[in-house]
Amino acid sequence: xxxxxxxxxxxxxCFSLYAxxxxxxxxxxxxxxxxxxxxxxxxxxxxxxxxxxxxxxALGSKLYLDSGTxxxxxxxxxxxxxxxxxxxxxxxxxxxxAPTLAGWQLQKDIxxxxxxxxxxxxxxxxxxxTLKKQLDLLLETLVK
Numbered sequence: 001x002x003x004x005x006x007x008x009x010x011x012x013x014c015f016s017l018y019a020x021x022x023x024x025x026x027x028x029x030x031x032x033x034x035x036x037x038x039x040x041x042x043x044x045x046x047x048x049x050x051x052x053x054x055x056x057x058a059l060g061s062k063l064y065l066d067s068g069t070x071x072x073x074x075x076x077x078x079x080x081x082x083x084x085x086x087x088x089x090x091x092x093x094x095x096x097x098a099p100t101l102a103g104w105q106l107q108k109d110i111x112x113x114x115x116x117x118x119x120x121x122x123x124x125x126x127x128x129x130t131l132k133k134q135l136d137l138l139l140e141t142l143v144k
Contacts, residue, residue: 027120031113041073048083049107053098082106
């Protein structure tokens with residue numbers, strides 16, 4: 001039997017995830033503003049740095065973003081001088097994104113961001129690690 005209790009906002013997992021995500025991203029803003037980055041650019045750069053060169057399609061897959069979101073983001077990162085975008089000669093539909101020298105320097109300059117954020121969260125590292133693992137498991141079940 002359905003009850004009104006089930007549709008109260010305070011009982012919705014989706015709202016807790018949404019509001020928490022929004023607030024955590026808000027904490028990143030001043031840390032990233034000093035580098036001229038948005039949160040989405042930051043997470044894209046993390047994947048690009050990790051892979052050194054990656055296709056836009058693979059990048060989108062890792063970030064759960066479509067090319068309509070990624071293309072303007074990558075264009076801006078390219079204009080800022082942090083990445084290059086190159087079409088493969090063997091398949092011009094495939095665009096590879098790689099960091100520039102300035103992009104690699106940015107990685108060094110931005111290394112303190114995660115620690116700065118964790119300090120603001122006022123939870124133990126163990127608690128945050130457990131939460132992340134639970135969220136990863138939830139995400140894994142949702143995208144199967």
